[in-house]
């Protein structure tokens with residue numbers, strides 16, 4: 001099957017010509033005869049709490065699959081369901097439901113679950129329910145890991161006992177992301193040295209960057225071995241902050257949607273787990289007015305980066321190859337002969353036109 005596109009982003013370079021897909025794989029690129037649109041690698045979203053009215057802490061396996069299907073239609077071909085802090089019983093139930101959905105394989109590919117909590121700093125809790133935070137506890141960690149396919153854990157490394165949890169997670173091949181943390185630069189460096197390799201929503205819900213106290217944000221920006229994840233939805237970060245992070249972190253700069261159930265719907269009242277949120281003018285806020293997830297899509301984040309002046313190649317990389325790399329999935333987020341045909345076709349305004357997963361059109 002030919003996609004009929006004018007150009008394709010092949011291994012990070014814009015190449016004129018059409019793309020041929022055969023048996024679920026990209027068969028050829030740069031072919032004559034394409035008409036319109038650009039083929040991009042399928043997008044990879046590392047932080048999805050919900051979408052289209054479905055909250056992942058509440059959903060059963062069927063709901064998770066419905067979310068995976070709707071997400072696919074927005075251009076996301078693989079994603080990491082993310083569970084905010086909740087009572088362990090509720091987290092375990094959600095982990096089982098997502099595990100069951102993952103075994104079906106419909107819709108966007110489920111990469112595993114990110115547990116955002118409960119080992120977070122009460123000082124940087126954001127919209128998480130502070131009463132459900134827990135001090136680092138290996139027994140509880142094992143209970144959570146045994147309940148479902150955990151691919152990443154966000155934790156605050158300065159909490160007593162956090163480094164032991166990092167050792168355990170790294171030993172099991174689970175990605176450690178630092179977030180909701182008041183860590184100093186030295187505390188963050190100690191965690192990176194132990195194997196933490198990324199940070200959750202850089203700048204949001206973490207110790208702020210200051211010239212003599214750069215904190216975890218400064219430590220992450222300064223280290224070439226750390227992938228920085230940012231929410232680029234126009235609400236969480238000022239444009240200059242996004243651009244400064246991109247300049248500092250080129251090649252290891254990833255964006256996430258941090259979408260909640262309200263994403264894809266309009267303003268109104270919603271929930272993330274047990275937390276009530278209000279969405280007004282496209283911005284989601286918790287009970288104290290704090291930002292609480294996002295209602296944007298990852299494709300909108302790519303458009304926003306381009307509007308800020310980031311080249312298309314790097315904006316797409318930040319939403320595909322680089323997030324895939326965080327989970328060791330070098331097979332995802334790339335478009336090239338022989339690669340899996342997870343592809344998004346966009347128009348000149350970067351609006352999603354067609355999405356393919358394993359060569360099959362979505363929707």
Ligand code: ZN
Nearest residue numbers: 116126201205
């Ligand atoms: Zn968060």
